[in-house]
Amino acid sequence: MTSTAASDMQNILERGFVGAVDATAEPYQQESSRHYIEYSVLSPEKASRSCEESQTTAEDTSAIELSLSAPKIVPRKIASLPTAPHSMNHKLIQLWEGRVEEIKEDCFAAILTDKTNHNLPDESAEFGFDELNITDRALVRIGSLFIWSISYEDGYGGRRTVSEIRFRRLRPWTKQSLKRVKNDQEEIARILG
Amino acid sequence: MPEAESEGRTVVLVGSFNPAIFQPMWFVKEGLIRNEEAESVTKNGPKLIVTSDFTAFSVEEGFQFQLEVRKDRFVITCRNPAHWQLMLDLVCQTFEILEHTPVSQMGINRDAHYRVNSAERWKEIGDLLAPKNAWHKLLNPTTRRVMIEGTRDGCTAKYIQATVEPSSRFPLPNRVLSISTNEHYEWAASNTVLNSVEILKSNWDDAYMFSKALTESVFLFGATK
Numbered sequence: 154m155t156s157t158a159a160s161d162m163q164n165i166l167e168r169g170f171v172g173a174v175d176a177t178a179e180p181y182q183q184e185s186s187r188h189y190i191e192y193s194v195l196s197p198e199k200a201s202r203s204c205e206e207s208q209t210t211a212e213d214t215s216a217i218e219l220s221l222s223a224p225k226i227v228p229r230k231i232a233s234l235p236t237a238p239h240s241m242n243h244k245l246i247q248l249w250e251g252r253v254e255e256i257k258e259d260c261f262a263a264i265l266t267d268k269t270n271h272n273l274p275d276e277s278a279e280f281g282f283d284e285l286n287i288t289d290r291a292l293v294r295i296g297s298l299f300i301w302s303i304s305y306e307d308g309y310g311g312r313r314t315v316s317e318i319r320f321r322r323l324r325p326w327t328k329q330s331l332k333r334v335k336n337d338q339e340e341i342a343r344i345l346g
Numbered sequence: 347m348p349e350a351e352s353e354g355r356t357v358v359l360v361g362s363f364n365p366a367i368f369q370p371m372w373f374v375k376e377g378l379i380r381n382e383e384a385e386s387v388t389k390n391g392p393k394l395i396v397t398s399d400f401t402a403f404s405v406e407e408g409f410q411f412q413l414e415v416r417k418d419r420f421v422i423t424c425r426n427p428a429h430w431q432l433m434l435d436l437v438c439q440t441f442e443i444l445e446h447t448p449v450s451q452m453g454i455n456r457d458a459h460y461r462v463n464s465a466e467r468w469k470e471i472g473d474l475l476a477p478k479n480a481w482h483k484l485l486n487p488t489t490r491r492v493m494i495e496g497t498r499d500g501c502t503a504k505y506i507q508a509t510v511e512p513s514s515r516f517p518l519p520n521r522v523l524s525i526s527t528n529e530h531y532e533w534a535a536s537n538t539v540l541n542s543v544e545i546l547k548s549n550w551d552d553a554y555m556f557s558k559a560l561t562e563s564v565f566l567f568g569a570t571k
Contacts, residue, residue, distance in 0.1 A: 157358040157453025158507065158528045241410075242352050245427035286408075288380045302428035317428060319409065321435050322378050324442065 244305040245269070246314075251278070253297045259283075261293055265301065285318055292320035347562050350458040351522055352515055354425040355554070357437050359542060361449035365401040365415040370394065378439055383408040411436070434550050441539040449539045450532065454503075454549060456557040457526035459513040460565050467569070468521045474568045475510055498556050501549065504532045508560055525561040529553045 251263040260281045267273040280301075282290055289299075299320040306315050370384035386407035387394050394403045402414040409432050411424040424433040441447055462468045472489030481487040491511040498506055507528045516522035531545060 157360060157451050157530050158455065158509075158526075241425075243426040243428065244349060248428060250431075286380065288382070300428065300431055304426070304428050319429070319432060321431065322439065323435060324377065324439055 242307040245302060246305060247303040249301045251299045251301055253293060253295055256293060256295065263299070280318060289320045292322070298323065347566065348460055351461055352425060352459045353427060354423055354457050355430050355433065356421060356423040356453070356455040357433070357546065358453035358455060359420040359449050359539070360418060360451035361447060361539065363415050363417060363420050363447060365417060366396060366398050368401045368413060368415045369396050370403055370405070376443055378436055379405065380408055434546070438543045438547060441543050445538060445540050447539040449537055449542045452531040452542045452546065454529040454546065454553040455527065456554060457524060458561050459515055460523050460525065462521040462523055465521065470568060471523065501529070501552070502531065502545070503529045505530050508564065510564060523565065525564055527557040527560060
C-alpha cells in the first residue's frame with residue numbers, strides 16, 4: 154500500500170484505535186499501604202502492543218499490584234481516536250466563490266463565481282453582515298474571498314438544507330513570499346531569455 | 347449515476363513533523379480556524395490527543411475536519427464538500443508558516459461510497475473487476491479488494507492508485523462500495539514543503555475531477571440498466 158494512502162489511517166480510526174496521551178502518572182487506587190500507579194500509553198505503536206498485553210494482564214490481578222519504587226506500566230485504553238461523526242453526511246447542492254467588491258454600512262457587495270457549474274457567468278450579490286459568523290466579520294475587506302455553499306446535511310435529526318458563508322483565511326503576503334515570487338519571476342525570465 | 351452516500355478528501359504529507367505543534371489553539375492563534383471550532387474538539391468529551399509523537403483531533407462544528415500528525419506523517423481529512431477549499435487553504439497556509447518542513451511525499455486522496463441497488467449488481471461488479479476464472483480452485487471466490495495503479499495526462503504524480511472494496515463506513519450487510527483514489531507524489535531528495543504546497547494547489551481541482559470521473563466510470567462499468 155502506498156505510504157500516502159489514507160485508507161490505513163481511516164481503518165485505524167474506525168476501529169477505535171487506542172489513542173496516546175501525555176505521560177502523566179495518575180493514582181489509580183489506594184488500598185491500605187499499596188498504591189496502584191497507572192501510566193498512560195505514549196504512542197499508538199506502543200498502545201497496539203500494550204493493548205494486546207493488557208487484555209491478558211488485566212484479568213490476572215496479582216500482576217497489577219505494584220510497589221511505588223518499581224512502577225510497572227499498565228497501559229489502558231485511554232480514548233478512541235477522534236472520528237468524524239458517521240451520522241452526518243453532506244451533499245453539496247451549490248457552491249460559489251465570492252470576492253468582496255464594496256463594503257457598505259450593514260452589508261457588502263461581491264462578485265460570485267459559480268464553482269458548481271463553470272459555464273455560468275459571474276454574478277453580483279449583496280450579503281448582510283448579520284448573515285456572517287461573528288468572527289468572520291473581521292475578515293470582510295475589499296478583495297477578501299469567501300465560499301458560499303448550499304448543502305443538504307443528513308444527520309440523526311433528518312435532512313436539513315444549510316446555507317453557509319465562510320471567508321477564506323488567507324494570510325497576507327510576507328516579505329519572504331514576495332521575495333520567493335520575485336526570484337521565480339527572475340528565473341523564468343532568465344530561462345525565456 | 348447515483349449520489350455518493352459519503353465522499354471525503356484527504357491530504358497526506360510524508361516528511362518530518364513536530365506533532366506537538368499542531369494543536370487546535372495553534373491553528374486559532376495563526377488565524378487559520380475559528381476559536382469555537384477549536385473549542386468544539388473537546389466539547390463533547392476528550393477527543394484531543396497531543397504528544398511529542400502523535401497529535402490527533404477532530405473538529406466537529408463549523409469547518410469539520412480530522413487531523414492526525416505523527417513524526418513522519420501529516421494527514422488531514424474533510425468529508426464536507428463545501429469545506430474542501432477551506433481544507434486546502436488550511437494545509438497551504440499551515441505549511442507556508444512552517445515553510446522549512448522537509449517533505450518527501452504527498453498524497454492527494456479522495457474516497458467515495460456508492461450504494462449498489464441489488465445483490466446481483468454487487469456480485470457483478472466484483473466479477474467484472476476481478477474475473478473468477480483464474481480462481482476456480484477456490485470455493486465461493488468473492489472479490490474483497492481491487493487496486494489498480496496508473497497515471498493521468500498532464501500530471502506529475504508518480505502514480506495514481508484506485509482501490510475498490512466494500513465500504514468500511516457502511517459495512518456489510520450494506521451493499522455500499524468504496525472507490526478511492528490516491529494521487530501519489532514523490533521527490534527524490536528531501537524537499538521543503540513549499541514545493542508540495544505549489545503542486546497541491548495546482549493539482550487540487552484536476553485531481554478531484556479525475557478521481558470523480560474514474561470512480562463513476564468504475565461504478566457504472568458493465569451496468570446494463
